[in-house]
Amino acid sequence: MNPAPNLVLVGPMGAGKTCIGRRMAERFGLAFIDADHAIVEDVGSSIPAIFEHAGEAGFRAHEKRVLARLLEGRGQLISTGGGAVLDADNRRRIIERGFVVYLRVSVASQLQRLARDKSRPLLQREDREQVLHDMAALRDPLYAEVADLTIDTDLYTPADATAHLVVRLAAQWQISELPA
Numbered sequence: 001m002n003p004a005p006n007l008v009l010v011g012p013m014g015a016g017k018t019c020i021g022r023r024m025a026e027r028f029g030l031a032f033i034d035a036d037h038a039i040v041e042d043v044g045s046s047i048p049a050i051f052e053h054a055g056e057a058g059f060r061a062h063e064k065r066v067l068a069r070l071l072e073g074r075g076q077l078i079s080t081g082g083g084a085v086l087d088a089d090n091r092r093r094i095i096e097r098g099f100v101v102y103l104r105v106s107v108a109s110q111l112q113r114l115a116r117d118k119s120r121p122l123l124q125r126e127d128r129e130q131v132l133h134d135m136a137a138l139r140d141p142l143y144a145e146v147a148d149l150t151i152d153t154d155l156y157t158p159a160d161a162t163a164h165l166v167v168r169l170a171a172q173w174q175i176s177e178l179p180a
Contacts, residue, residue, distance in 0.1 A: 002148055003176035005074035006030075007169070008098030010085055010143050012135060013120055014110035015103035016153045016161060017079040023162040025077040028169070034079045039066045048119060064090055071097040075175060082135070085142040094146050099173040101165065102147035104140075107132045109154045148172070 007030060009017040018034055025032035036047060039062050043050055050059045064087055070078055071093045078098065084090050094100055105113075110132050114120065125131055144150065149168060153161050 002099055002172055003174050004097065004099040004148075005176050006071065006098040007077040007173065008071075008094050008100045009077065009079045009103055010094070010100055010146060011082065011103035011153075012105060012110060012132070012139060012143075013082045014113040015082075015105040016158055017103055019158045020103065020153070020161050020165070021077050021079040023158060024165060024169075027162065027166050028077070030075055030077040031073075032077050032079070033070055035063070035067055035070060035084065036079075036081045038070060039063055039081075042066050046119075060087065063087075068093055082139065085139060085146060091142065091146050099169075100146045100148050101169075102143045102150040103161075104143070104150055104152045104154075106154050107136060 007024065007028070009021050011017055021034070022032050024030075039050070039059075040046060042065075043062055045053070047059065050062065054062075060083065063081060063084060067078075067080065067084055067090055070076070080090075080094070084094070107129060111129055114128075118124070149165075149172060151161060151165060151168075156164060
């Protein structure tokens with residue numbers, strides 16, 4: 001059993017962090033928090049607007065600050081943004097304050113799932129497939145570094161992935177009894 005105050009989902013865009021996260025939070029009686037939505041609420045601008053005005057570096061600074069605050073809580077399921085693992089401090093905090101589930105997905109599935117999505121600033125290019133391959137090459141080792149548990153979401157519907165994770169988490173994780 002690996003106790004931690006929070007469940008944290010990491011993985012690339014299109015892996016199912018929000019959809020599966022909502023379902024898992026409900027099953028475990030946890031508050032669901034989408035870190036990207038928390039950033040939007042905190043900053044008062046959409047993610048595309050943040051990227052437009054502050055660039056990726058500005059967005060990452062907001063992400064780091066908001067994620068640090070979120071991880072201080074307990075009894076939450078936190079769905080991180082795909083790039084949250086790029087920062088070493090974020091990775092350290094995620095490991096310290098969460099039982100981390102890496103939702104892995106293939107680039108082919110990402111392309112299919114994100115085909116109509118126009119809201120992701122890093123994908124607003126003609127070479128979407130190459131961008132996703134480049135991100136995977138950089139980020140996949142970082143997701144694996146922080147993960148306590150990995151599941152390949154290509155193999156499951158969101159409902160099936162949730163059911164599979166609930167069984168595995170019941171055997172491997174419990175909310176820590178230590179003070180937050």
